[in-house]
Structures are given as C-alpha cells and as structure tokens.
Amino acid sequence: MILVILIAVLFxxxxxxxxxxxxxxxGARWISLLLLSFNLAVTAVFWVQNHDRTSFFGGAWLADxxxxxxxxxxxRFHLALDGFSLPLVALTFLLGIMAVxxxxxxxxxxxxxxxxxxxxxxxxxxxxxxxxxxxxxxxFWEVMLVPMYFLIGIWGHERRNYAAMKxxxxxxxxxxxxxxxxxxxxxxxxxxSGLYTFEYFSLLQTPVAGPTAMLLMLGFFISxxxxxxxxxxxxxxxxxxxxxxxxxxxxxxxxxxxTGGYGIIRFVIPLFPxxxxxxxxxxxxxxxxxxxxxxxxxxxxxxxxxxxxYTSISHLGFVLMGAFAWNEMALQGSLMQMLCHGIxxxxxxxxxxxxxxxxxxxxxxxxxxxxxxMPRMGGVAMLFVMASLGLPGLGNFIxxxxxxxxxxxxxxxxxxxxxxGLIFATIYxxxxxxxxxxxxxxxxxxxxxxxxxEMSILGVMIVVIIWLGLYPQPVFGTxxxxxxxxxxxTAG
Amino acid sequence: xxxxxFLALSPMIALGLASVAVLLQSAVARSRQxxxxxxxxxxxxxxxxxxxxxxxAPHQATSLIIVDHFSLFITGLLVAGGFAVALLAYxxxxxxxxxxxxxxxxxxxxxxxxxxxxxSNHFISFFLGLEVLNVSLYILIxxxxxxKPLEAGLKYFVLASASTAFLVFGMALVxxxxxxxEFSRISFATGADSAIFVTGFALVLGGLAFKLxxxxxxxxxxxxxxxxxxxxxxxxATVSKGAVFALLLRFFIETDALSNPSMLLLISILSAxxxxxxxxxxxxxxxxxxxxxxSSIAHLGYLLxxxxxxxxxxxxxxxxxLVAYFISILAAFxxxxxxxxxxxxxxxxxxxxxxxxxxxxxALVLSASLFSLAGIPLxxxxxxxxxxxxxxxxxxxxxxxxxxVLTSAISIYxxxxxxxxxxxxxxxxxxxxxRQIIxxxxxxxxxxxxxxMIWFGxxxxxxxxxxxxxxx
Numbered sequence: 001m002i003l004v005i006l007i008a009v010l011f012x013x014x015x016x017x018x019x020x021x022x023x024x025x026x027g028a029r030w031i032s033l034l035l036l037s038f039n040l041a042v043t044a045v046f047w048v049q050n051h052d053r054t055s056f057f058g059g060a061w062l063a064d065x066x067x068x069x070x071x072x073x074x075x076r077f078h079l080a081l082d083g084f085s086l087p088l089v090a091l092t093f094l095l096g097i098m099a100v101x102x103x104x105x106x107x108x109x110x111x112x113x114x115x116x117x118x119x120x121x122x123x124x125x126x127x128x129x130x131x132x133x134x135x136x137x138x139x140f141w142e143v144m145l146v147p148m149y150f151l152i153g154i155w156g157h158e159r160r161n162y163a164a165m166k167x168x169x170x171x172x173x174x175x176x177x178x179x180x181x182x183x184x185x186x187x188x189x190x191x192x193s194g195l196y197t198f199e200y201f202s203l204l205q206t207p208v209a210g211p212t213a214m215l216l217m218l219g220f221f222i223s224x225x226x227x228x229x230x231x232x233x234x235x236x237x238x239x240x241x242x243x244x245x246x247x248x249x250x251x252x253x254x255x256x257x258x259t260g261g262y263g264i265i266r267f268v269i270p271l272f273p274x275x276x277x278x279x280x281x282x283x284x285x286x287x288x289x290x291x292x293x294x295x296x297x298x299x300x301x302x303x304x305x306x307x308x309x310y311t312s313i314s315h316l317g318f319v320l321m322g323a324f325a326w327n328e329m330a331l332q333g334s335l336m337q338m339l340c341h342g343i344x345x346x347x348x349x350x351x352x353x354x355x356x357x358x359x360x361x362x363x364x365x366x367x368x369x370x371x372x373x374m375p376r377m378g379g380v381a382m383l384f385v386m387a388s389l390g391l392p393g394l395g396n397f398i399x400x401x402x403x404x405x406x407x408x409x410x411x412x413x414x415x416x417x418x419x420x421g422l423i424f425a426t427i428y429x430x431x432x433x434x435x436x437x438x439x440x441x442x443x444x445x446x447x448x449x450x451x452x453x454e455m456s457i458l459g460v461m462i463v464v465i466i467w468l469g470l471y472p473q474p475v476f477g478t479x480x481x482x483x484x485x486x487x488x489x490t491a492g
Numbered sequence: 493x494x495x496x497x498f499l500a501l502s503p504m505i506a507l508g509l510a511s512v513a514v515l516l517q518s519a520v521a522r523s524r525q526x527x528x529x530x531x532x533x534x535x536x537x538x539x540x541x542x543x544x545x546x547x548x549a550p551h552q553a554t555s556l557i558i559v560d561h562f563s564l565f566i567t568g569l570l571v572a573g574g575f576a577v578a579l580l581a582y583x584x585x586x587x588x589x590x591x592x593x594x595x596x597x598x599x600x601x602x603x604x605x606x607x608x609x610x611x612s613n614h615f616i617s618f619f620l621g622l623e624v625l626n627v628s629l630y631i632l633i634x635x636x637x638x639x640k641p642l643e644a645g646l647k648y649f650v651l652a653s654a655s656t657a658f659l660v661f662g663m664a665l666v667x668x669x670x671x672x673x674e675f676s677r678i679s680f681a682t683g684a685d686s687a688i689f690v691t692g693f694a695l696v697l698g699g700l701a702f703k704l705x706x707x708x709x710x711x712x713x714x715x716x717x718x719x720x721x722x723x724x725x726x727x728x729a730t731v732s733k734g735a736v737f738a739l740l741l742r743f744f745i746e747t748d749a750l751s752n753p754s755m756l757l758l759i760s761i762l763s764a765x766x767x768x769x770x771x772x773x774x775x776x777x778x779x780x781x782x783x784x785x786x787s788s789i790a791h792l793g794y795l796l797x798x799x800x801x802x803x804x805x806x807x808x809x810x811x812x813x814l815v816a817y818f819i820s821i822l823a824a825f826x827x828x829x830x831x832x833x834x835x836x837x838x839x840x841x842x843x844x845x846x847x848x849x850x851x852x853x854x855a856l857v858l859s860a861s862l863f864s865l866a867g868i869p870l871x872x873x874x875x876x877x878x879x880x881x882x883x884x885x886x887x888x889x890x891x892x893x894x895x896x897v898l899t900s901a902i903s904i905y906x907x908x909x910x911x912x913x914x915x916x917x918x919x920x921x922x923x924x925x926x927r928q929i930i931x932x933x934x935x936x937x938x939x940x941x942x943x944x945m946i947w948f949g950x951x952x953x954x955x956x957x958x959x960x961x962x963x964x
Contacts, residue, residue: 070953072960073882109917110849135878142869149908154915161912168908172868173901179878180893183885 002046002063003079003130006039006089010123014116021112032100032115036122040093047086047478062086069136074190074197078133083482084266084335085129087475088258091342092129094464095254096122099247101457102350106246106357107155114155117147118247125255129262134182135198137267141178141223144256145171151248152240163236163243170236174226181219185271188212204270204489217272217279224268227260228316231290241309242362246353249305253312254346258338261319265334265486269326273490276324283324284407284414291317292417295424299431304352304362307432308345311388314421315341315396321418322403326490330406331483332476337399339475340468344387344396347461351381354454355436358447364432369441374449378437380458387465389429390422395468493554500551500559502541503567504607510534511600518593527596528582534600535575538607542568555674556617563611565811565962566738569818570610573731574603576822576937580829581723583931587834595635602628602727606735613746615663615673618739622659622703625732626652632727633720644719651702651712659699665692675746680755693749697758703736704792705785707765717785722837725781726825729788730818737795741810745803759800764895766793771899774906779839783906784824787865790903791817794880797892801883807963808956809883815955816864816876816948823861823941827854830934841910846918854930855914857938864945866907867900872948 013035021028050062066078081089099118107114120143127140145168153164182198189206190196197203208216226233237257241249269276294314301307315337322334355370355377356362371378387394390401400422408415450458468475498505513534514527542564550560578599585592605624612618630652634645663673669689670678680693702709717725749755770790777783795817798809831838831854838844848855864873877900884893948955 070956072953072956139869139874142874146863146868146870150915153912154917161916165905165908165912169901169904172904173898176897176901179881180885180897183882186882187886 001065002042003065003081006042007079007123007126007130009035009039010119010126014119014123017119018112018116021110021115025108025111028112028115029100029104032119033097035119036093036096036100040090040097043086043090043093047090050086050478069133073135074186074195074199075135076133076197076199077136078199079127079130079136080132081130082485083478083480084486085262085482086478087335087339088129088262089126091258091339092122092125092255094460095250095342095346098254098346098350098457098461099250101453102250102353103245103247104453106353110154114151114247117150118251120147121151121251122255125251125259128259132200133198134186134200134203134267138175138179138182141175141259142172144259145175148248148252148256151251152244155245156243156248157245158243159239160243163239166236167240170226170233174223174233177219178223181216184212184216184219206271208272209274213272213275214278217268217275220268220271221264221279221283224260224263225286225320227263228257228320229260229313230286230317230320231293231313234290234294234313237313238306238309241312241349242303242305246350246356249309249349249353250346253309253349254342257312257316258342261316261323261334261338264320264323265331269323270486270489276326280324280326280410283320284411287317287321287324288414288417289317290314290320291421292424295421295428299424299428302363302365304355304364304367304432304436305349306362307364307428308348308352311425311428312341312345314425315345315388317421318400318403318418321407321414325403325407325410326487327406327409328480328483328487329402329409331487332479333399333402333404333406335399335479335483336395336468336472336475337403340387340395340399340465343461343465343468344384344394347380347384347458347465348388350454350458351377351384354450355447359443359445364435366443367436367445368439368443369437370445370447371437373441373446376449376455378433380450380455380462381437382433383462384465385429385432387469389425393466393469395465395472398469398472496548496551497553500545500548500553501557502545503538503564503571504604504611506538506541507534507571507600507604507607510537511597511604514593514597514600518597522593524586527593528578531578531596531600532575535571535578535603538571539568539575542571552613556614557608557611558613559611561962562738562742562807562811565959566610566734566814567607569815570603570606570731570735573734573818573822574599574727576826576941577723577727577731579933579937580726580826581721583934584721584723584829584832586931587832589834595632598628598632598635599727602632603731606731609735610738610742612739613675613742615667618743619660619663621735621739622656625735626656629724629728629732632724633716635724636721640719641721642719644716647712647719648716655699655702655709658695658702662692662695662697662699665689665695668692675743678747680747680749680752690752690754693747693755694758696743697740697755697762700736700740701762704733704740705766705789706762706792706796707769707789710766710769710789713789714782714785717788718779718781718839722781722825722829722832725784726822726829729784729821729825733788733792734814734818737792737810737814741799741807744799745807750800750802756800759796760889760892763793763796763800763892766790766796767895767899768793771903771906774903777906778841780841780844780910781825781828781837781839783910784821787903787906788817788821790899791821791865793899794877794896797889797896798880798883800889800892801887805883805886808959809879811959811962812879812952812956813876815959816872819941819944819948820861820864820871820873823857823938823945824865826934826938826941827858827861830854830930830938833928841913844910845913846916847913848915849918851930854938857942859911859914860942860945862907862910864949866904870946870949872945872952875949875952 017028064080069077124144131137149168298310319334322330390397609621630649705713774786864871867873867877
C-alpha cells in the first residue's frame with residue numbers, strides 16, 4: 001500500500017499545486033516541498049523498519065501490491081519494492097526536494113504548472129522503479145517523458161525547443177523498440193505457457209534463446225541505453241541538460257539516467273541472461289568508449305552545464321560496465337555509482353544553476369577568481385567535484401572502485417581501460433575548479449554567496465555523500481539480498 | 493418486415509425520422525434552435541435505441557442489413573460522432589450568423605448513410621449507404637459557399653464519383669463470377685483462381701481506399717480538410733472514415749479475402765505507404781488542418797496493421813483504435829471549430845502560438861488530442877497504439893510493425909511542433925485581441941472529449957469489455 005500512496009501523492013499533488021499555483025506561486029512551492037518531504041520521510045521510516053528484514057514474500061521483496069487493471073490482456077497494476085529499488089526511490093524524493101529548492105528563485109512564470117510537471121516526472125520515475133508488470137513499467141516509462149519535455153521546452157534556456165524536441169524524439173523512438181520487445185516476449189511466453197500476462201515473474205520463465213532472444217534483448221537494451229545514455233546514443237543529453245532549467249537538469253541527470261541503469265539490471269539481464277552474456281563484450285567496449293569519450297569531451301567544454309553533462313556520460317559508463325559484469329560486487333558498485341552520481345551531479349547542476357542566476361553566464365572562460373568572492377560556493381563545489389572524480393572517503397569512490405573490482409573478475413582488460421576514466425576525471429574536475437574559482441576575477445564579479453536555503457539543501461547532500469563514502473554498509477545490507485536474488489534468477 | 497426487424501433497425505429509423513422532422517420543421521417556421529435541438533434529439537434517440545436493438549442481435553433484417561453487436565457498437569460510435577459534430581457546428585454557425593437548417597438535414601442523412609454502411613452485408617445496401625453518405629458530404633463540404641469550400645467540394649465530388657464508379661465495376665465483376673451479392677456467400681477460397689474475381693475485389697478495395705484516403709488514393713484529403721468547415725472536416729475524418737473502415741473489416745473478414753496472399757500484399761502496401769507518406773508529408777505542414785489531414789492518412793495506415801492480423805486479434809484492436817482515433821481527431825478539429833471567428837478559422841500554426849497562456853483549457857484539449865494521436869501514455873491513443881502493436885506482433889507482421897514504429901517516431905516531430913507553438917511564451921508587449929467566448933456547446937463537447945481521452949487512457953477496460961462482447 002505504501003507504494004500506491006507514494007505515487008498517488010505525487011499525481012494528486014501535481015493537480016493540487018497547479019491549482020494553487022495560479023493564486024499563490026509560493027504556496028505551490030511549499031506544497032510541493034511538503035509532499036516530497038512527506039514521501040521521503042515515509043520512505044526513510046520504511047527503510048529503517050525493514051533494514052534488517054531480508055525476506056518478506058519468500059523473496060527479497062519488501063512491499064508488494066497487485067491489482068487487476070486490464071484483465072482481458074493480463075495486465076495488472078503490480079508494484080513491488082525490494083532492496084534494489086528502495087535506495088533509488090529514496091534518491092528520487094531527495095532529488096525532488098532539491099529540484100524544488102533550486103527552482104525557488106529561478107522559476108517565476110507559471111509556477112503552478114512547473115511544479116505540476118515536476119511532480120509528474122517524479123511520479124513516473126518512482127513508478128518505473130517499482131513497477132513489476134511490464135505494461136505498467138512501460139506506462140510509467142512514458143509518463144516521465146511529456147512533463148520532462150515541458151520542463152525543458154517552457155522554462156529552459158535559449159535553444160530549449162530544439163533540445164526538448166531532440167530529447168523527446170530520441171527517447172520516444174527508442175522506447176517504441178522496448179514496447180515491441182515487451183509485446184513479443186508477452187506473446188512468446190503466452191504461447192509457451194498458455195497464460196498471457198505481462199507479469200515480470202512469469203516473463204522471467206519465458207524460454208527464449210538464440211537469435212530471438214538476442215533481438216528482444218537488443219530491443220530492451222536500446223531503449224535503456226538511450227536513457228543511460230550510452231555512446232553513440234548520447235547526443236540528446238548535452239543539449240537537454242544544458243538547455244533545461246536547473247531543476248530539470250537535476251532530475252534529468254540525477255534520476256532519468258538512472259532509470260536506464262535500473263532497466264538494464266532489472267530487466268535486460270534477468271530476462272535474457274544468455275543473450276546478455278553474449279552481448280557483454282560489446283557492452284563493455286561501449287562502456288569504455290563512453291567513459292573515455294565523455295571525459296575527453298567534457299574537458300574541452302566551456303559551458304559549465306554542458307561540461308557536467310558530458311561527465312555524466314563518462315560516469316554512467318561505469319554503471320553499464322558493472323551491470324554487464326553481473327556479479328555481486330559489480331552490481332553493488334553500479335547501484336552505489338547511480339546513487340552517488342545522482343547526488344553529486346545533482347549538486348553540481350544546482351551550483352551551475354545558482355552561478356548562472358548570479359552572473360548570468362555559464363561560460364567558464366568568463367569566470368575566474370570566484371572563490372574569493374563566494375567562498376562557500378567554492379568550498380561546496382570543490383567537495384562535489386572531488387566526489388565526482390572519485391576521491392576516497394566520498395561515495396562515488398566506493399561505487400567506481402567496486403565496479404572496477406567486479407568487472408576485473410570477468411574482463412580484466414575492460415576494468416583496466418575503465419580505470420583510465422578515473423584519471424581523466426581528475427583532469428576535467430580540477431579544470432572546473434581552476435577555470436571557475438581560481439585565477440584572476442577578470443569579470444569583476446561580485447555575486448552574493450550561497451543563501452541559507454541553498455546551503456541547507458546542499459548541506460544534506462554533503463552529509464549523504466560523505467556518509468555513503470565512509471559507511472556504505474547499511475545501503476549494501478539492504479541491496480545485497482535483492483541483488484543476490486537477481487543473480488540467482490539468471491543462474492538456472 | 494416483422495416487429496423484430498423494426499426493433500433491430502430502430503436506431504437507423506430514428507436517424508431517418510429525425511432528418512425528415514428537421515425538413516418539415518424548417519418548412520413551417522425558420523428557427524436557429526429548433527433544427528439543432530431536433531438533431532440532438534434524433535441522435536440521442538438513436539443512441540438510446542441501441543440497447544433495444546442489441547436485445548435481438550444478431551439479426552438479419554431482410555437480406556440487405558445485418559444488425560449484430562459489432563454493427564451496433566460502431567453505430568453507437570458513429571451516432572456519438574455525429575452528435576459531437578452537431579454540437580460543434582451549432583457554435584460554429586452561430587458565430588457566422590447564418591441559417592443552416594439544411595446543414596442538420598444533411599448531417600443526419602450522412603450519419604444515416606454511414607450507419608447503413610456498417611450494417612450492410614450485401615452489395616446493394618453497401619452501395620446505398622455509401623452514396624447517401626457521399627451525396628450528403630458533397631454539399632456539406634462546399635457548405636459555406638465560398639471559394640475554398642467550393643473548390644474542396646468539387647474536388648471531392650469528382651474524385652469520389654470516379655472512385656464509386658470503380659467500386660461499382662468491382663462489385664459487378666464479383667457478381668458476374670459468383671452470382672450473388674451477399675457477403676456471406678462470396679468466398680475467396682472458391683473464387684481465388686478466377687482473375688475476374690480477384691480484379692473485382694481489388695477494384696472494391698481501391699474504391700474503399702479512396703474513401704479512407706489511403707496512399708495512393710489520398711490526393712483529395714488535404715484540400716478537402718482545409719476547405720471544408722471545421723465541423724464538417726471532423727465529420728469527414730471520423731464518421732465517414734470510421735463507417736467505411738468498419739465495412740471493409742466486415743467485408744474482408746466475411747469473405748475471407750485476407751487468406752489470399754495477393755490481397756494481403758495489397759493491404760500491406762496500402763498500409764505501409766499510408767504510414768510512410770502520411771507522416772512524412774505532415775512534417776512540412778504549417779496549416780493545422782492540412783497537418784491533421786496527413787496525420788489521419790497515417791492513422792488509417794496504422795489501423796490496417798491491425799487489419800491484417802487476422803480475425804481474433806484484428807477486430808478488437810482495430811475497433812479500439814477506431815474509438816481512440818474518433819475521440820482524438822474530434823477533439824483536435826473541435827478546437828479548430830471553437831476558435832473560429834465569424835470570418836475565418838485559425839489554420840496556421842502562427843495563430844496557435846502561445847494559446848496556452850491565453851486559453852489554457854482549450855490548449856490543454858488540443859495538446860491532449862495531439863499527444864493521443866502521437867500515442868503518449870495517459871491518453872487513449874497510447875492504449876490504442878498498444879493494441880495495434882500487440883495485434884501486429886501477435887500475428888508476426890514484423891515489416892508493418894517496424895514501419896509503424898519508425899513512422900510513429902517521425903510523427904512525434906510534427907505533433908510536437910504544434911505543442912511547441914501552443915506553449916511558447918508570449919511576447920510581453922503584444923496587445924491581446926479581445927477574447928471571444930467559446931460557444932457553450934463546443935465547450936461541453938471538448939470537456940467531454942478530454943475526459944474520455946484521459947479516462948479511456950488510464951482505464952481502458954471500461955470500453956474494452958464492451959468491444960470484446962461486440963466482436964462479430
């Protein structure tokens with residue numbers, strides 16, 4: 001029931017804030033903030049209550065609900081939560097709060113409609129993380145799209161229409177392949193078992209092999225790879241991230257990309273273990289290319305948001321790599337990388353956004369010397385840049401380290417090449433700090449430093465990222481049973 | 493004719509009586525409201541009589557007309573479509589301050605013709621229904637009597653007459669070979685060897701493809717859509733096409749024509765060509781009525797994907813999609829109608845720019861309908877497209893499925909172009925033109941369509957159960 005409440009709060013809240021926002025923009029902001037905090041609190045309480053409870057329904061499922069939806073086609077409204085989804089759901093609400101806070105001053109027009117879209121995207125993302133009926137999953141997968149399109153297209157920067165449309169067409173085209181693959185799987189399974197259903201657990205039993213399995217696997221994979229994004233399907237990402245308003249970038253980078261990684265781990269490999277194994281070398285190669293390519297391109301960017309966008313391509317390469325290594329260590333690393341990347345990149349986009357709000361440019365060549373005028377922002381930026389380059393003691397290090405260790409067991413070469421990403425990350429990360437905050441203040445900028453509102457949310461992020469870096473065990477404790485179950489499901 | 497016959501035909505009779513009543517009424521006294529109200533009453537009566545008729549279904553009333561659950565379901569859809577068009581037309585003509593008794597007579601007659609069409613399983617009733625529909629449409633399209641509508645009407649008249657000639661010739665060939673005009677006694681299995689028989693079928697298919705505006709029989713569509721008054725365009729796009737499609741479905745399935753590889757190939761070519769050409773040509777349109785015209789060409793192509801899937805998959809999927817298409821297209825043209833002023837209709841994209849900021853609800857309806865046509869979730873179009881794909885994948889028509897997917901991806905571009913225009917922020921200094929109030933009739937129907945689009949998109953079982961019981 002908790003899952004239905006979490007999603008229903010967001011959908012209903014979306015309409016509420018739209019209505020309220022027409023009269024009182026401030027009211028819309030506060031209501032969104034309260035609703036998301038409520039959801040985060042509920043999730044946190046649920047997590048604490050269940051942290052040592054590894055099995056609930058015989059498997060690793062902590063919450064489960066299943067209703068009839070379209071019975072004539074075997075479609076059910078089936079939501080379930082395990083240790084793998086739980087941290088991602090918590091991340092969704094945390095970044096949701098962050099998105100509301102960082103749009104507090106930036107968004108001044110149509111505030112109600114903005115928050116409507118924001119809550120709808122978050123509802124879609126939450127649904128994606130917990131849906132276990134493939135039709136329902138696809139439904140939520142698509143629900144994320146339209147509000148995100150509006151977020152970019154209405155409140156974005158100069159080239160917003162182009163970016164929004166590119167984003168929409170890329171992801172929509174890719175997800176149609178997902179739809180075909182889901183349908184094909186549905187019919188194959190139906191003919192085999194006589195029971196036509198979109199239920200995840202039934203479809204796991206589908207006997208597909210050979211070229212059919214490979215084609216279906218690719219259908220799923222392409223859709224997730226575009227979202228992830230994997231090179232060469234990444235070209236929508238820099239545009240979308242750069243042109244989106246800050247809140248949009250935070251949600252895009254922090255959450256939407258994670259749905260791709262989640263999809264690969266939850267669906268692609270468990271549904272088609274053999275095909276995925278065959279495909280793994282290609283995936284490894286693409287992951288390595290993505291890691292290095294993203295890092296190299298990031299280094300040469302002068303637009304701060306674009307730079308951070310390209311680093312995402314690089315970081316998500318680790319997730320892809322870890323997923324296809326398919327062992328406990330690599331998967332834990334992938335999940336940790338998703339969480340920490342969500343937080344650190346979210347924070348970096350927020351900083352880029354608040355910089356732009358103050359000095360009206362994202363061009364790093366016009367920045368410089370900002371540390372002396374805004375020491376607080378400099379310090380916070382430094383910390384998240386360090387997190388992003390994988391400094392031990394911060395969460396991202398744990399993620400990347402575990403991925404590389406895990407991948408080493410299956411494919412040493414990939415792991416070694418991937419390590420190069422860490423070095424490149426150091427270079428571009430330090431370059432951000434160097435260009436923006438050190439040197440001479442040639443632009444004569446005198447912006448105000450971070451406000452209490454911004455500091456408080458960034459403070460939470462800092463605490464979380466340090467906590468994940470120093471004591472990640474509680475997260476692993478929750479995640480491990482779920483991952484073990486996933487791995488076991490492919491063993492047969 | 494027996495009492496049962498009358499009961500089975502009662503929805504049709506109600507429509508016919510209503511059109512006579514409007515004629516008589518306007519002979520007695522001219523009035524704006526009376527013909528409109530009589531039309532609504534006729535449509536409501538026809539709709540209300542459907543359950544009564546379905547109590548005796550399936551029933552063959554004379555050898556011409558079959559009343560079964562499928563025909564009654566489509567009848568309900570057509571009557572509802574006609575009802576919506578009447579509501580839209582009332583506000584539309586009210587604004588132009590014209591007298592329009594004939595309009596309602598013709599609207600009722602056209603709806604009557606289309607209902608006859610879906611209930612026919614005989615060449616005679618097939619032809620009668622089609623001609624009643626066509627002749628009414630010639631006048632309706634040219635109704636405004638201005639240059640553009642006249643051009644559109646004439647174009648439609650010439651091309652439709654030619655296509656009807658082909659259709660009749662095709663019927664004659666089939667009759668020559670089989671000696672019967674009843675669908676149930678024409679069987680493709682026995683006639684497939686005869687070249688005359690196959691040619692006859694191909695000609696009938698061509699004639700119907702013209703009405704459905706399938707590529708390469710689509711040339712008339714954009715001009716007619718653009719020239720006709722918006723409510724009439726809505727009628728042409730929905731009721732007229734829906735009826736012909738339902739007939740095609742019945743004709744091909746009863747005669748088992750799809751078991752023939754060459755027929756299958758023809759349909760597949762029509763389908764793929766319509767999807768590709770419709771969607772690509774729509775990319776370049778700046779006129780929203782032309783854009784929707786090409787979009788509707790593509791949608792009929794999508795429908796044919798389900799069509800070739802074979803009886804069990806095809807009928808429910810295609811019927812559901814037809815419902816989705818009706819709702820979405822009616823909403824889109826409904827918006828064009830309610831935004832029309834006395835002098836002209838808003839046609840170019842420029843006229844829709846920033847509509848969201850001045851008329852949020854109207855813009856919302858239009859965007860919902862465009863999203864629905866594009867097949868985005870939370871709208872009925874998504875479920876519809878899902879059923880189509882399910883039918884295509886289930887029958888392993890991979891080529892058509894692939895074309896459907898790729899062209900749908902292309903189609904998003906032109907739907908989004910309209911959406912971008914709707915939501916673009918208005919320039920600050922522009923003086924807002926005085927807002928004219930949306931006619932209440934249009935407002936009601938748009939609200940209803942919006943609710944239907946979302947309700948059926950979230951909870952499709954409600955209508956799917958009815959459709960499943962309506963398979964013939």
